[in-house]
Amino acid sequence: MKIFDTLAREKITLGLPHDRMIKMYVCGPTVQDNFHIGHARTYVFFDSLAKYLRINGYRVFYLQNITDIDDKIIDRAKAENVDFQVISRRYTAEFYALMKALKIDSVNLYALATDHIMEIISQVKRLVEAGFAYETGDGVYFSVSRFPDYGKLWGQDPQTLLAGTSANLREDKRDPRDFVIWKKMKPGEPYWDSPWGKGRPGWHIEDTAITEAYFGPAYNIHGGGMDLIFPHHDAEIAISRSLSGLDRLSDYWIHTGMVNVNLEKMSKSLKNFVTIREVLASYGSEEIRYALLNANFSTAINYSESLLQESRAVVNQLSILYNKMRIKAGHYVRKPGTNETIERLNGIVGDNMDFRGLFRDVMNLLGTWNASLESMSEAELLEALSVLDWLDSFTGIIRHESASTDISGPVGLLLRIRSELRSRREFQLADTIRSSLLSMGIYIEDRGAETLWWIDTAGVDKK
């Protein structure tokens, strides 16, 4: 498969190892506040990428960090007059809950920064000993001039940066570009003991210590939002490669585009963010996932209500047909396997994770299947179902209703009564029953004398 690599600046073939584990690392969030759908975009994408690689025979170890010690967490704790861990634990729990709600379940391990303080101190220590870092009055800094490739991922000459920032050279920083890897404690701040006194880690080194602990000096895929390229990922490269002496940290660098609102990046500071919670109140995970995946992963998405509305229309079409086919197939049990259609669609996704192209082709298939649903053979039906199951296994965009033809329950009773009414042409009462059931979240479709139905998990509370 091919994918756009930030460092190479072009689509390159992923020469991933078939025989061993793919080590994939994605930068997680800072647990300081509520999460917005910009976060969701990145994590949904990498969830689908991991799942796609797995169904194509790769063994993926997906590692993600969580930054649970940070200036902003401390600020928030001060504002609420609580311990910083009250804040970090609250939002870590919220983050896990949101990931579950969005059906993001491919991460093998979430690594908390505060669980890896020893590893962080070890890295700082080794960097200082090797002359890559130095201590100042307020912390320990990485010396950018010792790493010639600094800024390479960002794609800009580091000298440009030097010129632009000469104004904010701090008294004891040797170079304005140098970044902090250990911060000395100020009164009232949380701390850990270290060879440089009480303090806490800088941001960049949290990730490098975690990846080194689990993956060693190099790994295969590093992902994150586009806004992390510089300085964060360039700093990670500088730290890790200075320690390892290798000429690379990750084989591939994959960055997801931003989610914009009114053509501006969604962010805390602009106060234009829409939280995942808010969106989940009105839309299902399938609809959110479709909206976020239905774009080139590296371009910006402009968030709007109509984006979700369009997403809803597509998810409904897919889910309704899927459920009709499942009912028609009887005791259908999902089986892994492949066929020509899956192979073809798999090829589309394999070219730069083109979910958009995938969805386009699936929508075409949907038209064909809908038109021929009544005349489909058993084999054709099972093949169509396997395609949709395959699609759903890594995109998560189909609502699996509790499809039922069981007419023994109370719903069944009402439907039997309604059926009798309809045969007597007493439509007024029959329609009253139908609209009641619809408002209770039961999907109903009259097909001649028969009635197709299932419990619609989209729910009645959603818009």
Place this chain on the structure above:
RNA sequence: GGAUAGGUGGCAGAGCGGUCAUGCGUGGGACUGCAGAUCCCAUUUAAUAGGGUUCAACUCCCUACCUAUCCUCCA
């Protein structure tokens, strides 16, 4: 100012040097007791502006303009 990615129909957004993108929305029709679902047709003489190359450009080249992200908070 620098780096990167773009500027396509009501909206979202592909591909391609010459032939229908697709989806949503909208309008019409078919089916139905009516809904819904589904199908069919239409919305198609769309390409930021100005040059250039070419038999032919939305597609290649140049220039201008515009937008987004980053340039030590950020997914």
